[in-house]
Amino acid sequence: MFPTALPTRKRRRPEVAFVGGREEVKFRDVTLFLVERRMGKSRRNFLSNLARSKGFCVDDALSADVTHVVSEGNAAQELWSWLEEQGFRETRDKHVLHISWFTESMSAGRPVPVEIRHYIQNPVVEQRSCAHPSATPESAVSQYACQRRTTLDNHNKIFTDALEVLAENLEFCGNLGQSLAFRRAASVLKSLPAALRHLQETQRLPCLGEHSRAIIEEIFECGSSSRVEEILNDERYRTMKLFSSVFGVGPKTSENWFFRGLRTFEQVLSEPSIRLNRMQTAGFLFYEDISNPVSRTEASALKILVEEAVICVNPSATVSITGGFSRGKEFGHDVDFIIKTPEAGQEDVILPAVIERFKSQNILLYSDFQESTFDLRQLPTHCFEAMDHFSKCFLIIKLKREQETDARAGRDWRAVRVDLVAPPLERFAYALLGWTGSTAVRSTPSSTHQL
Template identity: 45%
Template sequence: MTSGLLVKEGQALPLFWRYHLMAQPEAASASPMDPLCTASSGPRKKRPRQVGASMASPPHDIKFQNLVLFILEKKMGTTRRNFLMELARRKGFRVENELSDSVTHIVAENNSGSEVLEWLQVQNIRASSQLELLDVSWLIESMGAGKPVEITGKHQLVVRTDYSATPNPGFQKISQYACQRKTTLNNYNHIFTDAFEILAENSEFKENEVSYVTFMRAASVLKSLPFTIISMRDTEGIPCLGDKVKCIIEEIIEDGESSEVKAVLNDERYQSFKLFTSVFGVGLKTSEKWFRMGFRSLNKIMSDKTLKFTKMQKAGFLYYEDLVSCVTRAEAEAVGVLVKEAVWAFLPDAFVTMTGGFRRGKKIGHDVDFLITSPGSAEDEEQLLPKVIHLWEKKGLLLYYDLVESTFEKFKLPSRQVDTLDHFQKCFLILKLHHQRVDSGKSNQQEGKTWKAIRVDLVMCPYENHAFALLGWTGSRFERDIRRYATHERKMMLDNHALYDKTKRMFLKAESEEEIFAHLGLDYIEPWERNA
């Protein structure tokens, strides 16, 4: 089922498509001319492992006498191995059917260097220190270039050492808490994390909190790893990977994809909820209602005369094409200019900080969040957002807004719920961003349209609570885990408003995020290292 909505240039590839593409290891590395690049209709059939497979082949001229290749069948399969052997020989490479002392390079697919060495030991073959253990990508690139390409780190298979009494001793130091791990945008395990995020999203649609947390924590810890998981041995000592999670990892390693994820992606309920919740203002209850009523497309929903939509949902449908597309960093910065101009027109001493994913260094997002604070009077703060809204209305920039008044109480204890919303005054808006403010938007302009609708959240917090609000609104799993850490490890309570020490029975003041980390006994982690 499709929604009829195409992915445009510059728009993020949906998670389920990215997972499907990454779940084809052969297609990702093979030549476009490789007839084996096509995806199979089911899990790979297991074949008996062999040391070498003889094949009838006419003689070919050998161009590169100093290289003697052996292609490992393990995890590759006989058919693909034979094809690559024949293709390499046609390109002038010397490829041996059997492993011998003359072999200089072993080429493998979906194997680590450690696994290749273990295989050699089983065959009672001792590896020479001069033997190169290479990923099949090196051979593919070399055949494409018509000559051996330079061997770099990305081609060399990693041999992990010190698998003694306690496997992977260094990995055991990985904390279960994201606030004790540095997580940049360099994710080496996309094929696993994408799978777990799909399963987590499906659990959220089913309101299964336990499964949701299980899958999200697994994805979070895998994002922090500085290496790619290529065997189950690599998972030893890593927290948050229970039996269910490890079964899925093992299946992806063996078959290139998860059958459970595949079933979810093909599930009509998941597809419908994914589509419905992409509309601004539509949550799980509304999605459930529409699904039970038999709706499967947005066009049918919008054309149904019996349905009543909220003001937010009407805006969501009206500006759907813009809102479902990505907001680029350039667009976010252009919105930042509009926000600062409006805020400073009424509160020149106000601090305006872009938060959320863009503060964590992301290049694209779905909305732009700003935290606003001022050392001035509380009355000035209360009146700021209404004044900004009125200004944008006069300028014709405001397409939608929902102003939520503050319910903040100064000395109220922090919430025990890690996912609770704060009580600050906030405004959820849709702004009209004209294209001349950002060059990168021009490629996505609809014909005759000179602006794009952008989702913007403004949060107004008291000056003395600014550090706590900034930490919270920077977001990701990191923010939830630092609250968990405070509760379970430090006997403290933390939310967007304050930090409370239950042992000392007192609020702990902080003027910066660094001070909050210090109160918790944590090393400070930069915003761009919080992409958990």
Template identity: 40%
Template sequence: SSSSASKTCYQDAKYCCQRITPLNHHNKKLTDALEVLEKQADFLGGDNNSSRALAFRKASTALKALPKTVRNMREVENLCDLKGGKHCKRVVQEILEEGFSSEVEDIMNDEWFQTVKIFTGVFGCGAATGRKWFDMKLRSLEDVRRCQDINLTTEQKHGLKFYDDINTPVTRHEADVIQQIVAAEAQQILPGTTVTVTGGFSRGKTTGHDVDLLISHPEEGKEEGLLAQILYALHKKDFLEYTDVQNSSYNEAAIRQVKRNQVMDHFERCFSIFRLPKRLIQDRSELNTDQSTVKLGENTLKMSPKDQANTQRPTLAEEGSGDVEDTTNKTQNQDNSDETGNADDRNVRTQSQDAGLLDSKLTPCVDSEATSLNDGVRDWVARRVDLIITPHSQYAYALMGWIGSRMFNRSIRDYANREMNMTLTSHGLFDKTKNALIPAKTQREIFEHLKLQYREPKERNC
């Protein structure tokens, strides 16, 4: 009974990193409404609105952790992230009483809100640019495309050109195909390189707005120069439509002086638009939400019979390849390795083996020179892919940072700072009392350093 008691009580713990926040929760109606208010505040911009956005987000996050559907105001009144928020409370009350919030409906029907939402769907267009375009009397993507008075960035030009593709959710299957394409190239360039799907997919989401790939190598230092080589190899095979490479800006001082709630880290990275050949995804597209069976069929990856015979683990999804911390494989229910520790390390081995199997067996399929000249018959879809390089010594921290969610990171970093006098980033953990960096090999160790109970990635959907 004590364990169930503590279970209900930690769900209203102060920091969301102390709670379990599942992907599918019981209060979607309320959280969707609060997230509209959050989005509106984000679109409006400015310091005051960004604190308002955060307050809406915190309220929504608190509701996601509740073990059942809220029916009555009394059930939420004392949640610490709702207590002070009159606006949040009013909206929640309205929905509980009327079934909907007229304020939220009005926002969703508002031309400004709808237009800025469409504009911010353009890769490279943030809220400020979205507002600016609206103020220039632009009301549609066509208006933006035709407008002579704006200097579109290269990003935005691509964002407009591939708007529909990029705004079609990426499926888990597509993410896995992209991971395998990248892993195959990486493996050929530098055997042992690991390529891990992080971001929303690693938290159990079945779709996402992009694919976040964390790339590393078990030998510290070997990752240097790797990104350029991988990009070159992908480029030669016509997989890349657009790349924006940012060099590593990491130094020891950076982690000590990190600004609180700073999202960007200092890793070498590439924000890209990837050309994903349709023929690599077509045959499986209907199975893409079935995470237990995701694998690359023979139709998509050509392996010689000899390779297949040599292959002990022919697919990424084979039984037992799963891992708790797991970010590439789809074993949400396989928590059996839970107690054995060192899950990150196992994950690393798993992935380098997987990548090794596929080494150079990919048959690039597209005559993309011909097709890129004629978008009408494009046989690939544009997908947003983030490639991030991390040295092995920072891997666990980078993994935690890129698994997210954004709100989870914010909360655990706040917690570290306020409760432990430590600075947590995607590079490491700095103990300000001891004036020392604390290394960690696994995410589990990071939680231990912070005296927090471990939370699985799928429990970090705040």
């Protein structure tokens, strides 16, 4: 008999590990730590060895010496929660970066400058500041935007412009939470009766987090923010800002066009694979008109047009202008109106009737009517989205030019954007307050909750 063959045990392959001390460290002011979560142990070892072979110092543990944390495939909230559990704290000399910075550095054979696009921002830092505003009794600035008296004279424009660039860039990146935090900070600064003279004056102000104060401090010291300058010179930001200036084109579409290599309107319009929807088509067709600001005089003329149409449909209904013009602004990018109907249920039918009236007058260039999806059973809610469920329509209408004719277009009118909202009668006061406020007010859950 032949002896029974014993099953051979599969020999475990030894881990490929790097033995330190073999490579010369060329960049002693940079210490990397690669996060193993999502990346995997084998890939982490490979990338660590690659970095060491190029003269980088790589720490296998998240020690105090680490200056650059590199992550791949981790959601920002998940990553930062894990880092904080490990005792990691964000400071100016420590960077939490996307793997793209690492790959660019490996290709260059040196640490490339850290740009805004490389950062993985902590999504809760700014929110913490707003959730726990200054409790100093001497502070005269309310944490609630609706309780702050804000004039049209912005004494801190150098700071608010910088914060709004950061907010817009974060919005383009899909980080709406932190974008809102910067907008809140800018809103607080706009409400101040005088210009800031030194950084210490921000200590008692609500909704100014660590990042906002760092930007303000740098502007005090240097006259500008290097981070903001990076954004303004960033091709992605500039391209997305251009594309999103078109009516109907949002951040996602702008980003899609950017990653397809498109940089100009001409390239978008000549790209055969792009199919514009109705709103985008109107946006490009009337771009020159609707990208120019609407004056207060033009807003008053539009109110007359809207009131005539509304009264023709329902003589008992009233029209209120909202948005920036109701706050005293001289110019705006569109004009918002809220229509108040005297009886419950009339709000569901008045907007389609107004649209038909504009059509019969041959002044309607574009319309997008959205029926009410408001559900009283869903209240109370902490989100402004509750108001977004009211019946509304987005229009582009002809406004006759009284003094001049557009010779190039061969017409005596300009296209103007108009938004109409028709809330239920019992919700009119809330809607009027909500749409009178700025973007920061309309986007602040706490302010809506106070309604």
